[in-house]
Amino acid sequence: xxxxxxxxxxxxxxxxxxxxxxxxxxxxxxxxxxxxxxxxxxxxxxxxxxxxxxxxxxxxxxxxxxxxxxxxxxxxxxxxxxxxxxxxxxxxxxxxxxxxxxxxxxxxxxxxxxxxxxxxxxxxxxxxxxxxxxxxxxxxxxxxxxxxxxxxxxxxxxxxxxxxxxxxxxxxxxxxxxxxxxxxxxxxxxxxxxxxxxxxxxxxxxxxxxxxxxxxxxxxxxxxxxxxxxxxxxxxxxxxxxxxxxxxxxxxxxxxxxxxxxxxxxxxxxxxxxxxxxxxxxxxxxxxxxxxxxxxxxxxxxxxxxxxxxxxxx
Amino acid sequence: xxxxxxxxxxxxxxxxxxxxxxxxxxxxxxxxxxxxxxxxxxxxxxxxxxxxxxxxxxxxxxxxxxxxxxxxxxxxxxxxxxxxxxxxxxxxxxxxxxxxxxxxxxxxxxxxxxxxxxxxxxxxxxxxxxxxxxxxxxxxxxxxxxxxxxxxxxxxxxxxxxxxxxxxxxxxxxxxxxxxxxxxxxxxxxxxxxxxxxxxxxxxxxxxxxxxxxxxxxxxxxxxxxxxxxxxxxxxxxxxxxxxxx
Numbered sequence: 001x002x003x004x005x006x007x008x009x010x011x012x013x014x015x016x017x018x019x020x021x022x023x024x025x026x027x028x029x030x031x032x033x034x035x036x037x038x039x040x041x042x043x044x045x046x047x048x049x050x051x052x053x054x055x056x057x058x059x060x061x062x063x064x065x066x067x068x069x070x071x072x073x074x075x076x077x078x079x080x081x082x083x084x085x086x087x088x089x090x091x092x093x094x095x096x097x098x099x100x101x102x103x104x105x106x107x108x109x110x111x112x113x114x115x116x117x118x119x120x121x122x123x124x125x126x127x128x129x130x131x132x133x134x135x136x137x138x139x140x141x142x143x144x145x146x147x148x149x150x151x152x153x154x155x156x157x158x159x160x161x162x163x164x165x166x167x168x169x170x171x172x173x174x175x176x177x178x179x180x181x182x183x184x185x186x187x188x189x190x191x192x193x194x195x196x197x198x199x200x201x202x203x204x205x206x207x208x209x210x211x212x213x214x215x216x217x218x219x220x221x222x223x224x225x226x227x228x229x230x231x232x233x234x235x236x237x238x239x240x241x242x243x244x245x246x247x248x249x250x251x252x253x254x255x256x257x258x259x260x261x262x263x264x265x266x267x268x269x270x271x272x273x274x275x276x277x278x279x280x281x282x283x284x285x286x287x288x289x290x291x292x293x294x295x296x297x298x299x300x301x302x303x304x305x306x307x308x309x310x311x312x313x314x
Numbered sequence: 315x316x317x318x319x320x321x322x323x324x325x326x327x328x329x330x331x332x333x334x335x336x337x338x339x340x341x342x343x344x345x346x347x348x349x350x351x352x353x354x355x356x357x358x359x360x361x362x363x364x365x366x367x368x369x370x371x372x373x374x375x376x377x378x379x380x381x382x383x384x385x386x387x388x389x390x391x392x393x394x395x396x397x398x399x400x401x402x403x404x405x406x407x408x409x410x411x412x413x414x415x416x417x418x419x420x421x422x423x424x425x426x427x428x429x430x431x432x433x434x435x436x437x438x439x440x441x442x443x444x445x446x447x448x449x450x451x452x453x454x455x456x457x458x459x460x461x462x463x464x465x466x467x468x469x470x471x472x473x474x475x476x477x478x479x480x481x482x483x484x485x486x487x488x489x490x491x492x493x494x495x496x497x498x499x500x501x502x503x504x505x506x507x508x509x510x511x512x513x514x515x516x517x518x519x520x521x522x523x524x525x526x527x528x529x530x531x532x533x534x535x536x537x538x539x540x541x542x543x544x545x546x547x548x549x550x551x552x553x554x555x556x557x558x559x560x
Contacts, residue, residue, distance in 0.1 A: 041550065069480075081508040097456070098443070100441075100442075100443035102447075103440070108410075108526060109408065111438075113437070114436045124533075126437055127532075132535070134529060134531075135530040135531045135533065136527050137528045137530050139526050172382035175483035176483070178479070181478050181479075183476045184475060195557075196557070220503065228492075236520060238492070247557060262329075273539070291541035296548075305551065309558065
C-alpha cells in the first residue's frame with residue numbers, strides 16, 4: 001500500500017508548492033504515487049518523475065480534466081483510492097475544492113490544512129483561525145488530507161526518472177462548465193511562494209496611497225498583500241488579502257505597513273520568519289508578534305526606507 | 315425554487331479563543347455565540363433571491379443542541395421562511411455533517427443548497443463539497459457572484475489564480491465566500507415576527523456509522539516571542555539587510 005498525491009499544475013508548470021507536498025508525503029514512509037490529470041500532461045509528468053522520493057507517476061489525459069473541475073477529478077481520485085493508505089493534495093483553492101469531494105465519494109472523513117505529521121495516523125491542523133491546534137487520529141486505514149505548503153520544506157533533490165504509467169480517462173458526466181477564467185497579472189510575484197511579502201492596511205488611507213506598497217514591493221521583488229480592512233475599504237482586490245479568510249503566507253520576511261493586526265490577519269502571516277511592522281499606534285496588536293517594529297507615520301518612514309534600500313543596492 | 319441554507323452556531327469571530335488547560339476543547343464560558351459569518355452571507359443571498367422572486371422559499375437548518383434554536387430564530391428574523399433543528403449532542407465532523415444534511419435534502423427536496431465555504435471554528439472547508447459528492451450533485455465553491463438562469467446558475471469563484479466563472483446545472487451545492495454580499499441586520503419587527511415562523515425538529519440517526527476521526531487534543535499555538543521596537547529606519551534597515559539582499 002502507498003501514498004497517492006494529487007498534482008496541481010497549469011499544463012506547463014507544476015504548482016510552485018509541489019515539492020512541499022512531496023516532503024509531507026515522504027513523512028508517511030510509504031511509496032509515493034503521483035497522479036497527474038489534465039489535457040496534456042507529459043511535460044509536467046516528466047518534470048515530476050525526477051523529483052527525489054516519487055516512486056511512480058500516473059498520468060490521465062482528457063480534455064475535460066483541465067481546467068480542473070471538482071467533479072471529474074474527484075471521481076478519478078476516488079476510483080483509485082482502494083489501492084492507497086493516504087491521499088494528499090495541496091491546501092490551495094483547487095485542492096480544497098476537489099479533495100473533500102473525493103473524500104465524500106470515498107465516504108470518508110478527512111483533514112484540511114495539515115501542518116504537522118506526527119505519525120502515519122496522527123496529524124495536526126489549525127482551527128479557530130490558528131488560535132488553536134487540533135491533533136487528530138484517523139481510526140481506520142484511509143487518511144485523506146490537504147497539506148498547508150508553508151508548513152513543510154521543499155524537496156530539493158533530484159533522481160533519475162521513476163516509473164510512469166498512463167491510465168484511461170473516466171467517462172465525463174460533469175454538470176459544470178468552465179465559462180471563463182480571469183487570471184491575476186502574470187508578472188506579479190505570487191503571494192504564497194514569494195520570499196518577501198509587503199502588506200498594506202487601512203493606515204494607507206486611499207487606493208492611491210496603496211500604490212506606495214506596490215512600488216515598494218516591486219523594488220524588492222516582493223509580493224503585495226493586504227489586510228481585510230484594506231480590501232474591504234476598496235484599496236485593492238480581494239485576492240491580495242492575507243488572513244484566515246484570505247491567503248495564509250509564511251515568507252522569510254513579512255513587512256506589515258499600516259496594519260493594526262486583527263486576529264484575522266495575524267492568523268494568515270504569523271508563521272513568517274521575520275515580521276516587520278510599521279504603524280503609528282504603539283499599542284497596535286501587530287507589535288505583539290513583530291520581530292522588528294517602527295512606531296511612526298508610514299508616509300514618512302516608508303519613503304525613508306525605500307531611499308535607504310535604493311542607495312545600498314546601487 | 316427552494317433553497318436550503320445550513321447555518322452553524324459558532325464562537326463570535328471577535329472573541330478571544332483560549333484552549334482549555336486539559337486540551338479537551340476551547341473555553342466557551344461567557345463567550346458570545348453567533349451564526350457562522352459565511353453562512354450568514356449564504357443566507358443573505360438566498361433571501362435576496364427570494365425577494366427578487368427567483369426563489370420561492372428559504373429553509374435553514376442547524377445541527378446541534380437545543381440552544382441552536384437561537385441561531386435559527388436569528389436566521390428567521392433575517393428573512394428565512396422555515397427552520398429545522400437536527401438535534402445532535404456530539405460534535406460531528408464535516409463528513410458526518412454532510413451525511414446529516416444529505417438526509418435533510420432528501421426530506422426537503424431543495425433545488426439549491428447554499429452554505430458558507432467554511433465554519434470559522436473548525437475551519438475545515440469540507441462539508442459543501444462532501445454533501446455535493448453524497449448527493450451526486452454538481453458543486454461550486456468560494457462563490458463571489460451568482461446569477462440564476464433557467465436550468466443552471468452562473469457563478470464566479472474566487473481562486474488562488476484569480477476568478478473562474480462556472481455554469482452549474484441545478485440541483486447543486488454552492489459554498490460562498492466573503493465578498494458575495496454584506497448581510498443585513500435583523501430589525502425589531504422581524505425579530506418579533508420570527509417567533510411565530512415554523513421551526514421543526516428532525517431526528518437523523520447516524521449511530522451505525524463509526525467515527526473515522528478522533529480528536530486527541532487541542533493545543534495552544536506556539537507563542538511568538540515579542541520582538542524589539544526600533545527607533546529609526548537606519549536601525550531597521552541594518553536588521554533586515556541580510557534578508558533583503560540574500
